[in-house]
Amino acid sequence: MKNIAIKFTKIMIAAAILTSCNPFEVDEIQDPNNPSVGSVSNNASPEQIQFLITGLEARHRSYVSNVVRAWGTFGREIWNLNASDPRFQTDWLGQNGRVPDRSYFGFGNTGGGSWASPYQAIKQADVLIVAGENTENISAEAKSAVVGFAKTIQGYQFMIPANWVYSNGIRIDVKDPLNPGPFVSYPEALDAIKAILDEGDAALQAAGSGDFPFTLTSGFDNFNTITSLRQVNRAILARLNAYRQDWQGVLSALDASFISLNGDLNAGPAHPYGAAPDVFNPIYYLPNAAVNTIIVVHPSMLDDATPGDKRVEEKFFERDQPVVVTTDAGALTGNYQDGRWESNTDPIPFIRNEELILLKAEAHAQLDQSSEAVAAINIIRNAAGIGNYTGGTSKEELIDEILYQRRYSLWAEPWGHRWIDARRYGRLDEIDTSYDSGTIFTEFPHPQAELSWDEYVGD
Template sequence: MKVMKMIKSYIGFAAIAALAIASCNPLQLDQIDDPNNPSLGSVSENASRSQIQFLVTGLESRHRDYVTNVSRAWNTFGREIWYLNGSDPRFQTDWLGQAGREPDRIYFGFGTTGGGSWADPYQAIRQAEVLISAAENTNVLTDAEQAALSGFGRMIQGYQFMIPANFVYDNGIRIDVEDPLNPGPYVSYEEAMQHSRSLLNEADQLFASASGEFPFTLTPGFEGFTSIDALQEVTNAILARNNAYLQDWEGVLNALDNSFMNLEGDLDVGPAHPYNGPPDEFNPLFYIRDAAINTIIVVHPSVLEDATEGDARVAEKFYEREDPVVVTTDATPLVGTHQDNRWPNNTTSIPFIRNEELVLLKAEAHAQLGQTELALEAIDIIRNAAEIGDYTGPADQQSLIDEILYQRRYSLWAEPWGHRWIDARRYDRLDEINTSFDQGSVFRQFPHPQSEVNWDIYVED
């Protein structure tokens, strides 16, 4: 895992390697080779197997970079959590939209969420492109090995493009980033998601032309998913999420049929982001129980208030602190009585898609297609796992969607994706998010960061 820290040097080169700018550009620099880190050129032609292994591990590292900020920010926007920070009140006042605060291009969120929600996904996308290029331009790999590596890169890209797309939403993102110094225009949310889907479909096809075990070593985050067939299943799991955002319900079910979804299996099964401690990173969401600190992720009071009595997820995920955490804001004091209880220690891996989400996607797709019995079957799998018994409410479509969104709120609570914020937006229910505890507002989307706008202005000039 030491290599995950080291390999990020590749990524910076991937983003700036083509500094072939006109001489009038003040960004023009002389070529300087770093004797401690390999350049992009060293892997773009006839990369060795060891160099490709570094790229694979580096891509896994980049793949998780969004976790810290997206988990804290998006789950705050959706009022799954509060990220209480006694040192910097903007984590409360700005992220919660207190006193009428609204996101602008230099909003505080871009200092912290901007990396995880905007820049970091593009770094992962570029890193994946370096891996694909290296695989395609070396003579040390078989055709099947090249396909497997390219499939892995496309799978990660398909996942990562969905992050900035859901961050800025209607404002659109760039999908043409082949030349990082001359990126393409912004495209709509739907076009961005279609692009993500095309990458995932390409990954699926590439994996289909390979076989056996993945030809290079993956981290323990992919334990149980190191075969080509298993990686193809992960790809289809991500594709199912993508299709739900595109409201392609038949597409959701088709992808789930080819994923690792198991209606009778462990709901926690799925690939994860690993953490191993120095020289690697610690799990960024872990906090010691009852730690005497005022900077911590706490459970939003509405989540506790709205929970079903006896729900096993509440007992498993939320730990009631001996002493609440209190942070004062200019609107109202925020009191956190419960903290996150999901992580046994600071090196616990964080899943990025799980069987439980897939079962809920199945329920949602069937409900949307009017397939009531199949929707109820999937809902009851989730409810019984939570020890709250079968669903006994109305079986009309609207009631089933209400129930599914409620179960997603607790099954997928505070996962590194901001599910509730996205769910509320895609069902036009942002006004249902409870802001009474913080007297804030709920954001629909974010504008492009100022640095992105400045880049366009500079290029035009």
């Protein structure tokens, strides 16, 4: 399947032919990457709908680089070593008493991939919803499919800022950028996200059970039917319900998801990447490259590993020469780098069957269903080559085991699972800072740009 950028180019050309009789009139040219809402909000053509869907997929992956690096650093899954800019170490590791403020590096001023990008995807989805609902050029079922897909992506993206600022709360009502709604608390935000995902699922259900009526990228190759997109929606809901501590809700969502206890642990939708004019996998580094800017495995991941764990062998690549970066709190040495990718065009899954099985184990443990929890744990342990679980079966002991398995199964995935897991279980103090003399953050304040926007609009 062709990459995102090539699709953009073809659709842009088609749109230019359809909307302009004189392509050389400069005053008629619009930004092809950000079409005006007015141009698609009334009776959009199927080509314009396709353009917006492909654009939404591109926006959907914009968070990956910053979230993997930042959240992975906060949870000490990785170090994002950068000899050219020490702030990636000193600020992100909280060295010498540094704590997050409204202008914190990599987050506070513009938000970058951590704050602005998720909201850009959310807004792109809003435009797609308006375009899908207000056109007579596609069927009613296709309209429902478009809305369902858009709301599924929205639900996923809203969870990113919610977990950045945590108890400080986020805005959910952002349809009108000149009059955004108030900040709502973390629990209220999660409930609102659940409503968005449920609306997406209902819309997909109304779309029937055939193929999705538009073309999705290769990241959705095995999830491009209405039925499978509903499964993706429910998988995202299962993750959300764990944050909401709705354990029966986790199991209900999993029952309707693509979970497969005997299936491929890597199965799941992904963010695709490609060569120019597309963009490369943003967390790929050439093995053994002579660089001093690279993601490396945090030493504690090696210290705490179970002997014989295949995940360590498969994910952690031992370098011939370590990467050493000196900070004002001492030297950081990376002996291992990310070994998951064969090339810089490999896709990055954004939710996988392995996570769903671990969510099932967690929900059963929380519901005091120890035998079901152990059965799910054993699927993960045996896949990793470390044999069945033989520890205690109290809720606390099972949660200990599940969180440990999540560290290795979900290492450095585009979410920062360990940081969020430690926070939701009150275990941030268990994260090892001995190698970097840093601090573990709980949450971030709203970026200054967010508050400045309120002042600007108020004026």
